[in-house]
Amino acid sequence: MLRISSLKKLVTDSMAIDLGTASTIIAVKGRGVVLDEPSLVAINEMTEEIVAFGEEAGDMTGREGRDIVVRAPLIGGVVGDFERTKKMLAHFVKKAKTGGSQVSLQAVMSMVSDVTHVEQRALLNAAEESHIGKVFMMEEGLAAAFGAGVLPTDKRASAIIDIGAATTNIAIVAKGTIVHSKSERYGSSSINEALATHLRRHRGLQVGEETTEFLKTTFASAYLPDDISKSIVVRGRDVQTGSPAAVDITTGEVYPIVEAIVRKIAETVRDTLTELRPEVAADIYDRGVILTGGGALLDGIDKYLRGFINLPVIVSDEPRYATVNGLVKMFDDPKLLERVSRNELSVLQNAEIPFEA
Ligand SMILES: Nc1ncnc2c1ncn2[C@@H]1O[C@H](COP(=O)(O)OP(=O)(O)OP(=O)(O)O)[C@@H](O)[C@H]1O
Ligand SMILES: [Mg+2]
Structure with a gap:
């Protein structure tokens, strides 16, 4: 039975x-x-x-x-x-x-x-x-x-920065409750938009989402690359003639575009960490911050943030999950x-x- x-x-x-x-x-x-x-x-x-x-x-x-x-x-x-x-x-x-x-x-x-x-x-x-x-x-x-x-029973505070596609969400959590939070409506897809805008304005090439996503995930980084002349071919549509076209783009050209967005995210994190009560700030000083969300997978973003806020930064396991x-x-x-x-x-x-x- x-x-x-x-x-x-x-x-x-x-x-x-x-x-x-x-x-x-x-x-x-x-x-x-x-x-x-x-x-x-x-x-x-x-x-x-x-x-x-x-x-x-x-x-x-x-x-x-x-x-x-x-x-x-x-x-x-x-x-x-x-x-x-x-x-x-x-x-x-x-x-x-x-x-x-x-x-x-x-x-x-x-x-x-x-x-x-x-x-x-x-x-x-x-x-x-x-x-x-x-x-x-x-x-x-x-x-x-x-x-x-983070354990719901942990009485000390932890800081979680979730970098999604369209939102960056900062949560300070203690005893299973949010003690402070900030949510901004920009995230990792802002990098895609910035790359597309740059290519259109400065290189005369219109590109699609698949192209910017490929550029971001395989070619972009949050640190200045050793070899800034390394290049990749980007294909799309010529802005003037409308014809299929391609341009070469280098890591040195991509870096400042990506950095501008990453800096904006880092500034939000830094500013939010100034809004904490002393005990909470003390916990975060010891523990640093945890990165989650797909945006945390950008090459070197943890290192960049570590340099920016002078605190430990770790990427969680399976950040997207x-x-x-x-x-x-x-x-x-x-x-x-x-x-x-x-x-x-x-x-x-x-x-x-x-x-x-
Ligand atoms: N390897 C990678 N390198 C850089 N960025 C990546 C990588 N993998 C995924 N991303 C980016 O992560 C973002 C998606 O993250 P996630 O799945 O956490 O977003 P979401 O939860 O759908 O968005 P939101 O939380 O804003 O609603 C996309 O912008 C994607 O391009
Ligand atoms: Mg999300």
């Missing part, structure tokens, strides 16, 4: 969802990360219908068919296009369920700290309409901290999940009162 508890196991999924601007990552309790796809939809402009999601939509980017456009429904870490975000989330949830159990009874999802009430409601609605059971919302910074190994790993840990501790989730209306309203107001 099948016992109720084992039956329950078959149908129960606890799902953790990091709905990011660049990627959506889903982990299931006991199974780890089951989905990691770009937060993109491909739309048929004639019918307004979504024809592809995620990876499949990403493969169309820049080379869309005549009537197809690829869109990122989340802009700046928030829900820019509610209807499409909802459909995308539902699609990903459905995909994450196949292969494992079919029913999700609870889910926990992250949100940026300075999310407005309206934005949070939109996210929560999108999640609830995806049929994943009870949905808990949790601050991204706290999830990233737990995912990076820190948030989702932290979210999924919450299912091991239902009391903690209850405490850290911010679904109650009153809490939501409090969320709009700035820190130390």
